[in-house]
Amino acid sequence: MARVIFPDEIEKLIGENNLMVDARVFRDVVTELIGRYPELKESSLDKMAVAIDDVIVVDPLLEPINSDSDIYFFHFVTGG
Amino acid sequence: MKNTNEATDASHYKYIGTRSIRPDGFEKVTGRANYGADLSLPGMIWGKMLRSPHAHAMIKSIDISKAEALAGVMAVVTYNDFPSVSSEIVATGEGTEDLLDLARNLMADGKVLYHGHAILGVAAISRQIAEQALALIDVEYEVLPAVLDVRDAMAKDAPVLHEKMYTEGLAETPNTASNVASVVELKKGDVDAGFAQADVIVEREFYTPTVHQGYIEPHACTVRYDEHGQSMVWCSTQGHFDVRATTAKLLHMSLSKLKVIASEIGGGFGGKTTVYLEPVALLMSKKSGRPVKMIMDRDEVFKASGPGSATRNWIKIGAKNDGTITAMQGKLHYEAGAFKGSPARLGGMTAFTPYDVENMFVECYDVVVNKPKVAAYRAPGAPQAEYAAEMIVSELAARLAIDPIDFRLQNAAKEGTKTIYGPKLKRVGLVECLEAAKNSPHYQQALKENQGRGVSSGFWFNIGGSSSVTLNMNRDGTGTIVEGSPDIGGSRASMQLMAAETLGIAAESFKTIVADTENIAHNDGTGGSRTTFATGMAVVEAAKDVIRQMKERAASVWNVNVDVIDWVDGVAINVGGSEKLSAAEICATADRTGGQISGQGNINARGAGPSFAVHICDVEVDKETGKVDVVRYTAIQDAGKAIHPSYVEGQYQGGAAQGIGWALNEEYVYNDKGILQNPGFLDYRIPLASDLPMIETVIVEVPNPAHPFGVRGVGESGIIPPLAATAYAVSDAINAPITDLPCSPPNVLAVIQANS
């Protein structure tokens, strides 16, 4: 099972700061999360940056997830 | 996911790392390059904005009749001319923004929120008549008290800017409107436990003022609206695809009906990642049936584009006597300007990232005030928070009697360090930068009387994103690199070098062009130091695509399997035989072998190129006047791999100069009514040639595992360390703590007098 770790604003919404999910690609993670917490659908989950095993990916969908992956959601990073 | 892009051994590079002449150089030194204000079209008219003389007011009425009656006036547009706008989060060059806020910033909707807030646009047959028309418009205001600082904005009875804005991120949903848009917490470990282990704890609150990017080219555009065909925007922007997306959304146009051409851009530093003029100009073009040109005056740029946030940041750091930092804590307050969306959270994400410390906690407040909506400014949010953190780190080192570089080395972030925002750092070069600083001739040099020295680290992410590149090969074996990333600092040269290196063909054989939105697929803007990293990766992909095709063509000419073809120095070689075909030969006969050759690299670049910088600053203080002179300065930064070393050094030096300006003299000065007192280069004092010494540079190269050539973005980290390096040097020279920027003569003299 991959571990998903949330930032403060998602934690405040769902009351958890991390979850274990079964996923093969990143899409499975999102489907699973919204299935468990429908309120996440309205959140800015899809506007956040994601780090999968410490590799930052903007707007992922088909990124492979390993059984021991760590997946961090965090604020979308821009620049000047 | 396993990263397959292993960095290659640098010593084998033939083109990368050379100091080639930039391909767009000739146009730029002869005055032939066309910038935002340089396009004129037949029948073109001139647009100007009417701007608020008040910081906060209700608009009671607007009378445009006299202006409309003036001969030569062709169109007047207000907020009501926008098609219906609703609240919707849209991606802009700055990340995300509420479309409604964007529209209300372009032209006020019944309420003005800062001095200079645009109210309406007028287009006339000359710039002078447009200005005369503005003087004929009567606006009746009901002036409201202005909120000019986070403290005022958060006070109990503060006037509220937005009646429907409720603080997000609180444990309980609030039921009264507030100027605090959001509160976010970032944490790692347990700071209370960490502080309990500390032998020494230092805490202070720091202030940084509103500052401007200060690009020399004002915002400008020329547009033509065409209901039936193809509307066109020519403008100076860091991201023309973002201009197209935002403008089309606001005006209910399809993307295919709006072409945006990025002119040459005269500086941006983050400030040209959103729109201020283009949608209004298009509305006026639609109304008048004429092309419309708009150029901001310099005072408009200061009053009403997007400066960098003023902040009040409290930082507390604890360490053991042996130099181990045990806990780092911060409470950050960032001004967003008139609409929510300051980079407070980015401040929180960067403040302590140069440190491998177990316990961290940061609270980030995004606060609206009656000032222009902030925009990105070079590592947005990071300089302010890292300034505060680095000042405390330096003070702590002094209290512990440890060399400030040794103290930083002892606690330095490295591969595997878990960041406060979650993931662990990959291979990074902070330690190498600190060591280079320690070994630099500068750091060995003794200080003289009235001089002081400061050292500071800085961190920025440098995220990839979407880039598309087409590499069109010509029949003579030369090629055109078609990219969609506006070249703001010489990146065309870097693209050329990366294509040359990948293909093994001389760099001069390639021309790099920045295509408009019709001639290349979507590209994210030039921002976040992503261009050489991500667009460079796309160039490599496109070049590899060309190599693949070249090999196929050679194989078909020789009637062999493609597997036996090697590609060496721009030549296809039949490994099984002795035949060779150069790129030029393959291109010359391409029609016979299947048509012309064109490579494609459309990517969403994975990974990031975190770049750490370490700066050393020596200042001399005139203790009778408080005036500070920078006498020596060294900028050290990890470039991963410097594709074009001159332009890498240029980024370090430019970042240092901007940061020195931020530290010493730059600030927005408002009066108590919120009227900006210094909207010009006379009194918004950016550094001059005579203000600065040579800025020494050291390029550290710790290859980025996420890039084929090991590139890290270098544009932004360099503006972070100068604030604390300079301010701490002042503090060292006068032997008194500095907390508030700028270290302008009156402020420094006040600190000297208070401590004598």
Added chain:
Amino acid sequence: MPIVDYKAPVSVDEAITMLADCNTDVKVLAGGTDLIIQARPASSNPLTVIDVKYIDSMMTASVDSDGLTLGPAMSCAEFTARDDIKAIYPGLVEAAYLIGSTQVQGRASVGGNLSNASPAADTIPPLIANGARCVVAGPDGERDVAVEDFVVGVGNNCMLAGELLKKIHLPLPQARTSDAYLRFIPRTEMDIAVAGAGVSITLNSDGLCTAARVAIGAVAVTALLVPAAAEALIGTKLEDSALQAAASAASAASKPISDRRGTADYRRHVVGVLVKRAASIAAQRAQEK
């Protein structure tokens, strides 16, 4: 544009006639580095400008036994290149050199700087310190006004409608006399003075100060002549205590405001520092004469 007419007379008399005959607001155009910006707002009144740069006497300078006679519209670039003037009035030349960038120097003039009458004008304190006088010409003839009386308020000079600043005259300094001007700005260039000090010092052969004039700028509505500061120097050998007394007198005489360029307290303090430093430099130069 508010500038609606442009005239270029070739003599002072012609200029005075044009000034008198004008039926709009009228201003004299020398370098234009202040005027062109001031005339820009669309809401300002229609303005006629009289360009005096085609009048030879307005554009030349001569030094003789009487002192310096300066054409008010001569560009700072030309003025500061004149070694004969620099040898006698180094402080005034330094002040002219401080006005704006190289580009502005190419246009701006001492007379323009004086007539524009900004409290922070760099040339006014050294002009006062050198006892400079203005020759003002008008329809009713000429009059002669001391520089400290020429400037009457922020942006205001004593000239009446139809009058023209025709000449600036500086007397030849006594033996062992020299001057200095220092201003304080936050950067090294391109700023408006936060405070300024022009000092002229005369020494006797023993190095005793026998005469002094001290003028300060940017610390009141007009530049101020500060006799108390001069008195603190006269009769001394400019020891630290005398310099400090002059500094205190200058600070006491100043009536500064707080604005985007500095607070009142800061200006009051810094003008004293500048008087002290400028007096030392002027004395050093006087010694070397």
Added chain:
Amino acid sequence: MAKVHVNTTVNGDAVEFLCNPGETLLDILRNDLQLTGTKEGCGSGDCGACSITVDDRLVCSCLVLAVEAEGKKIGTIEGVADKDQLNVIQQKFLEHAALQCGICTPGLIVSVQALLKENPNPTEEQARYYLAGNLCRCTGYDKIIRAVMDAAETMRGAA
């Protein structure tokens, strides 16, 4: 308001134009003569992007009235190179990477040309003060000053 007819010389070419009495030379150069190499950064003489020469004297064209060009000799960035042959200063700017965005570059090159004409052997400090009115926000001036010093040396060698 009657327009004024002005006869002048721009980069050696005889030029005539009509202007309003209040129009700046910068506006005429850019909008009427299509010489857009001269840039507008501030309109108040504080940035130097519009630097040109009038009778060989360096000025900000935003602070010159177009009518004042009558009978004068105007020099702009477009006149610095000899056809496609870059001047030494332009060449050195490219070699030293003394430009990033390039908006200040035309004004700087015109100013450096004026500097080296007045003073072929400037010290670094003299160069920095002479160019203090040409703002550059990208480079921190380091590479610009190196280009200037190198150009000066090369030109002295050629002289």
